[in-house]
Amino acid sequence: MDKIFTIAKKEYKDAVRNYVFVTFLAFLIVLTGISMYVGALNFHVKVSLFEKTYQALIAAGQPVSTLTRPEFFPLQLLRATIEYLEIIGAILAISLGYLSIAKEKGNNTLPLIFTRPITRKKYYLGKLVGNLALIVSVCALLFITIIGIITFVGGIHLSSLEIAKILLSAFATFIYLSIFFLFAALCTTLMRFPSNALILTFVVWLFFVLIVPQIGDTMDTDNQVPGGFFNAIHIDQPQSKIILQQFTLYETLRNGIEETSITKHYERLTFALLGIKDIYNGKSLGYIFLDKVWEVLWLLGFFFTFGTMSLYAFSRSKVLLQKVE
Amino acid sequence: MKTNIQSSVVPIIVTQELTKKYDNSIALDSLCLSINKGEIFGFLGHNGAGKTTTVSMLTTLIAPTSGSASVCGFDTQKESIEVQKCIGYLPENVKFYDSLTAYENLEYLAKLSGVKNPKEKINEVLMFLEFDDVEKKKLGEFSKGMRQRIGIAQAILHDPEVLFLDEPTSGLDPMGIKNLRKIIIKLNREKGMTIFMNTHLLSEVAKTCTTIGVLNQGKLIYRDSLVHTMERFHDESSLEEIYFTLGDKH
Amino acid sequence: METTLIIASAEIRALFREKTIYAITGVFLLMTAAASFISWSTFTTADAVYRASVVYLHARGVVAIPENPLHSIPALVSFDNLIIYVLLIGALLAVIIGHRSFMRERRSGILQVLFTRPVSMRSFIFGKVLGLGSVLLGVMSITAIISIASSFLLPLQQISIEDIGHALVFFFLSFLYMLFFALCGLLFSIVVKSESLALFIPICIWVGITFVLPELATGLTPTALLNPVTLLQLPVAEGFFNTAQHLLSPVSLGWHYTTMSGELLGSSFRTSFPILRVLTEHWIEIVTLCASIFTLVIFSAIALQRFDPREGSIHE
Numbered sequence: 001m002d003k004i005f006t007i008a009k010k011e012y013k014d015a016v017r018n019y020v021f022v023t024f025l026a027f028l029i030v031l032t033g034i035s036m037y038v039g040a041l042n043f044h045v046k047v048s049l050f051e052k053t054y055q056a057l058i059a060a061g062q063p064v065s066t067l068t069r070p071e072f073f074p075l076q077l078l079r080a081t082i083e084y085l086e087i088i089g090a091i092l093a094i095s096l097g098y099l100s101i102a103k104e105k106g107n108n109t110l111p112l113i114f115t116r117p118i119t120r121k122k123y124y125l126g127k128l129v130g131n132l133a134l135i136v137s138v139c140a141l142l143f144i145t146i147i148g149i150i151t152f153v154g155g156i157h158l159s160s161l162e163i164a165k166i167l168l169s170a171f172a173t174f175i176y177l178s179i180f181f182l183f184a185a186l187c188t189t190l191m192r193f194p195s196n197a198l199i200l201t202f203v204v205w206l207f208f209v210l211i212v213p214q215i216g217d218t219m220d221t222d223n224q225v226p227g228g229f230f231n232a233i234h235i236d237q238p239q240s241k242i243i244l245q246q247f248t249l250y251e252t253l254r255n256g257i258e259e260t261s262i263t264k265h266y267e268r269l270t271f272a273l274l275g276i277k278d279i280y281n282g283k284s285l286g287y288i289f290l291d292k293v294w295e296v297l298w299l300l301g302f303f304f305t306f307g308t309m310s311l312y313a314f315s316r317s318k319v320l321l322q323k324v325e
Numbered sequence: 326m327k328t329n330i331q332s333s334v335v336p337i338i339v340t341q342e343l344t345k346k347y348d349n350s351i352a353l354d355s356l357c358l359s360i361n362k363g364e365i366f367g368f369l370g371h372n373g374a375g376k377t378t379t380v381s382m383l384t385t386l387i388a389p390t391s392g393s394a395s396v397c398g399f400d401t402q403k404e405s406i407e408v409q410k411c412i413g414y415l416p417e418n419v420k421f422y423d424s425l426t427a428y429e430n431l432e433y434l435a436k437l438s439g440v441k442n443p444k445e446k447i448n449e450v451l452m453f454l455e456f457d458d459v460e461k462k463k464l465g466e467f468s469k470g471m472r473q474r475i476g477i478a479q480a481i482l483h484d485p486e487v488l489f490l491d492e493p494t495s496g497l498d499p500m501g502i503k504n505l506r507k508i509i510i511k512l513n514r515e516k517g518m519t520i521f522m523n524t525h526l527l528s529e530v531a532k533t534c535t536t537i538g539v540l541n542q543g544k545l546i547y548r549d550s551l552v553h554t555m556e557r558f559h560d561e562s563s564l565e566e567i568y569f570t571l572g573d574k575h
Numbered sequence: 576m577e578t579t580l581i582i583a584s585a586e587i588r589a590l591f592r593e594k595t596i597y598a599i600t601g602v603f604l605l606m607t608a609a610a611s612f613i614s615w616s617t618f619t620t621a622d623a624v625y626r627a628s629v630v631y632l633h634a635r636g637v638v639a640i641p642e643n644p645l646h647s648i649p650a651l652v653s654f655d656n657l658i659i660y661v662l663l664i665g666a667l668l669a670v671i672i673g674h675r676s677f678m679r680e681r682r683s684g685i686l687q688v689l690f691t692r693p694v695s696m697r698s699f700i701f702g703k704v705l706g707l708g709s710v711l712l713g714v715m716s717i718t719a720i721i722s723i724a725s726s727f728l729l730p731l732q733q734i735s736i737e738d739i740g741h742a743l744v745f746f747f748l749s750f751l752y753m754l755f756f757a758l759c760g761l762l763f764s765i766v767v768k769s770e771s772l773a774l775f776i777p778i779c780i781w782v783g784i785t786f787v788l789p790e791l792a793t794g795l796t797p798t799a800l801l802n803p804v805t806l807l808q809l810p811v812a813e814g815f816f817n818t819a820q821h822l823l824s825p826v827s828l829g830w831h832y833t834t835m836s837g838e839l840l841g842s843s844f845r846t847s848f849p850i851l852r853v854l855t856e857h858w859i860e861i862v863t864l865c866a867s868i869f870t871l872v873i874f875s876a877i878a879l880q881r882f883d884p885r886e887g888s889i890h891e
Contacts, residue, residue, distance in 0.1 A: 002436075003436065003437055003439075006433065006436040006437065007437070010422070010425070010429075010433050013424070013425070013429075014422060014424050014425070017424040017425075018424060019772075020769070020771050020772050020775050023772075023775070024775065027779060027782075031787065034787065034790070034791065035790065038790055038791060038794055039794075041794060041815045041816070042794035042816075044815075045794065045815070045816065079796050080790060080796045080797055083786075083796050083797045083798050084786070084797060086798075087782070087786070087797070087798075088782060091778070095771075099771075103422075106420070107419070107420035107421060107422065107423070108416055108417075108418055108419045108420060109419060109420070109421060109422065111381075111384070111386055111414060111416040111419070112414065112416065112419060112434060112479065113434075113437065114385070114386050115384045115385060115386060115409055115412060115413075115414040115489075116409055116434070116437045116438050117406045117409040117410045117438065117439055118409075118437055119406075195595065196594060196595065199594075199595045199598055199599065199671075200598070202599075202667070203598055203599060203602050206602070206663060206664055206667065207602070210663050210798075211606065211660075211663070211664075213798070214656070214659055214798075215609075215613060218613060218614075218617065218655075218656055219613060219616075219617050221617065221620055221621040221624050224617065224618070224621045224644075224645065224648070225644045225645070225648075229621060229624070229625075229644065229645075230628075232641060232644040233625065233628055233632075233640070233641045233643075233644065234641060235628055235631075235632070239631070242631070243624060243627050243628050243631050244624070246627050247620060247623070247624060247627075250616075250620050318387075321381070321386055321387065
């Protein structure tokens with residue numbers, strides 16, 4: 001246990017002293033700030049547009065009952081931040097996972113470790129504890145910044161339920177980022193040349209973080225015509241559902257493609273928690289959990305699968321000690 | 326400079342038919358070797374002869390395809406943790422953790438070796454190696470010779486019985502080589518450490534080692550004490566000539 | 576000139592021997608082919624959904640059934656996804672190609688040998704740019720062939736010669752956009768000593784251009800802006816976003832690329848604009864892109880003049 005702690009501490013120190021990591025983290029924090037600012041501005045623009053329309057209708061003597069005043073939900077400001085975490089947060093986690101193994105390979109330090117009285121499994125566990133602690137710190141830093149911006153800059157009082165929802169989103173982010181960390185560590189462990197592992201991880205990242213969610217959207221029949229396909233042929237939503245029942249195979253395929261993307265699961269869960277998806281706004285934690293249990297299971301499933309696989313790979317891998325030059 | 330031979334007849338490294346195969350090639354072929362406690366063993370051979378493969382198996386890094394090896398009386402396969410407790414290893418071209426200072430590197434590795442009072446031990450080892458004021462320096466600021474001394478320091482922090490060195494003089498200048506030689510002999514004399522050194526620098530072997538072994542294409546073709554070797558090949562003027570004579574015979 | 580060509584051909588050969596480049600190019604080309612298939616299957620399904628809707632509405636006694644809205648979709652709609660793939664995969668591929676191009680030289684330590692030969696820094700950098708450009712042009716040409724061929728094999732609408740002209744202009748625009756990122760990768764691999772930082776900076780620029788600038792200028796979320804349809808149907812900017820759009824316009828290369836491509840392929844209005852109209856309406860943006868490319872080449876040449884070949888080895 002003592003040794004695991006020593007390794008974890010060293011891993012943590014190693015990353016914190018890496019200025020690329022620190023710069024990347026700063027970049028992510030700046031993006032969070034920008035996104036929240038843009039989100040707030042966007043709301044102001046909506047409100048002023050509402051005011052203008054409202055005044056114009058009043059002046060013209062028109063009824064104003066059809067207009068709904070935009071309502072402000074502070075947690076919805078996190079939407080862009082979540083999207084940045086999906087994309088850039090994943091890159092950060094990949095870099096950590098990659099560097100954690102690649103550095104040892106490049107510096108030829110593994111023979112120093114593996115000839116000491118510590119098992120490979122224990123050594124990897126130490127690395128895991130250190131890096132996961134680092135990801136926890138990153139999430140804590142980001143989400144505390146978010147709470148700080150909302151409370152002190154925005155002057156908005158957050159209820160305990162809202163804070164709990166933010167903290168749960170932070171936890172979901174931790175799991176999401178850890179999955180990418182573990183995947184990168186797994187690839188770097190298994191492949192002889194770390195740079196090839198990095199590229200493979202990036203290709204996977206590109207595919208599942210950016211491409212697959214886009215494919216799901218593109219394949220939505222309703223998105224084929226501006227303003228909605230069904231709208232164009234005067235069919236309302238309940239009717240469209242009846243018609244689409246004849247195309248279950250296609251719809252299953254479309255959903256199936258989306259299901260493979262871990263990003264989509266993370267997004268669905270956090271968007272529900274933060275009320276970014278309107279139907280979950282103001283709902284209790286129990287309700288959201290029950291409705292999104294599938295997403296939670298997917299995230300945890302990926303986390304434990306990659307965790308176990310990388311631990312197993314590190315204990316057994318023969319290429320770890322092969323020279324990379 | 327000849328070393329003070331402290332070696333006894335207690336074998337500390339023993340291999341029996343030790344073999345390592347990679348796909349279709351044989352890296353090490355049925356090595357039978359016995360090295361006594363207190364020897365400074367120079368393992369000679371050209372590049373790719375199988376020296377690093379041998380050390381990797383003796384230091385528990387890789388498993389043999391067949392045969393067995395024991396270090397300090399422990400089987401390298403079945404009792405690897407015990408073996409690891411009694412050995413120190415300096416691989417070739419190790420770069421350490423460049424984000425950590427020299428001291429932090431040593432502290433980390435000492436703790437992983439199970440050293441109880443790392444701080445005291447590090448100071449003791451640094452003093453032994455005649456190193457001062459290096460604790461806070463980053464490894465990036467070190468010369469190759471200084472790095473190599475840190476490499477030795479990490480390998481002896483836990484007072485191992487056997488020290489494995491893989492091409493320790495690689496990339497060092499003449500002064501660095503001289504200093505390293507001094508350290509190796511001092512470790513052998515003062516701490517009674519058995520030293521297993523892979524090298525292809527014959528002049529160094531002649532000045533440092535008590536016993537030599539020559540490996541050629543995975544096979545051990547010669548093993549004897551340096552003194553006997555020089556007597557046996559009295560026609561040859563240097564170890565270099567002996568090495569080539571041996572090579573030609575095989 | 577001869578030296579430039581020798582360096583360019585060495586560059587092309589080296590890039591073609593890199594597994595990494597193959598992997599990403601492979602994904603890019605695969606996605607190009609997949610994009611056509613996805614569009615075709617979606618269109619075919621949407622068409623079937625229309626026919627099913629007609630039956631449904633008839634059964635409910637509806638007589639006035641609107642025309643199939645899919646018929647007004649322009650022929651090049653299947654290229655829509657390519658815009659996203661160029662923004663994401665293409666630009667990243669370009670960054671990596673550019674980064675590797677000079678890092679390879681630094682790692683090998685060959686620069687000291689090279690610069691003791693009668694090779695001018697200028698011909699070296701032009702050779703590199705020519706090599707990078709040729710590879711990217713090659714990749715884009717294969718993409719063009721795959722996309723155009725599959726739009727004949729899996730047709731959504733009749734494709735005219737004019738449509739192919741639009742597609743070719745779009746592919747050339749994509750090539751220029753990717754060249755910009757390749758040169759970013761090249762420049763920072765000369766300027767920055769640390770290998771990972773040299774890759775990290777152009778990736779940050781990519782994130783900035785692809786996600787952050789459009790977000791600042793429109794207030795929409797990062798991934799929503801990848802879609803040309805969203806960008807081309809933006810409401811009129813108000814307040815801050817109006818100012819931001821004006822201020823950030825010169826550097827919003829990604830946004831301009833998406834807008835122009837959308838107009839060329841007819842993504843938003845479901846009818847493409849004439850090439851000349853797109854080019855004249857967006858001449859400032861096109862000039863900006865070309866000027867950025869030119870500036871990066873000049874900066875790379877200057878950086879190389881200052882580069883000490885003895886410091887070629889990699890720092891981390």
